[in-house]
Amino acid sequence: MRTPTPVQLLQIWERGGSASAAARGLLLLGCCGDAERSAAELAALPLGRRDALLLELRERLFGDAIDAVAPCPQCASTVEAAFRCSDLRLTTPADDAPTLAHDVSVQGMHVRFRLPDSSDLIALEDCGDAGAAHTLLLERCLLAAEGDDTYGLSTELQAEIAEAMAQADPQADLQLAFRCPDCGHAWQPLFDIAHFLWQELHAWALRQLREVDTLAQAYHWSEAEILALSPRRRQAYLELCAP
């Protein structure tokens, strides 16, 4: 993985302005990409693999420490918790195991499936409701089905498949541990690194533009010239022209 430049990051931020969370995740991966992976290959990475790579990118861009904030579901207090990217990475990005096909057998039916990926998330965006999305996801991920299909994909079989998917790719369903200091309630909210990293990128991008604006007004340099300054030199100029 290579670390994107500030210019590349601003381009990603601009292109992803009205994109979905899944598409933004792909934009982020594309900009740090090793050239061997095409856009189609990135879209076909199981979500856990995608998230492990996004956690690595996050560490490169903004450091290992993550300060997360969530409202307590019990008393609505704002609860803060600190995590590390390294603690949240369950599989290494080089781990190929989750890309394999998986098997589940229930009531004489045997099915083979693959793990959900970004292309599935993008395909599900047009689904009106959660039930339709669930059915479409199963259809897309099913590779083969054999046996007594009198009942089709029974509710029980669908539940087994969902459970097997979660077990095969735990990185895709990352839960954080929160405890409210006010009421003692403990809960485990899901952590969506694609969403979280995009929010951080958005705040970072607005800060960059504010700094470009300040320096351009003071020194009449172009955006490209200001973005090419080292962080230290840029900071020094910002301090010099501060009122």
Ligand SMILES: [Zn+2]
């Ligand atoms: Zn509480």
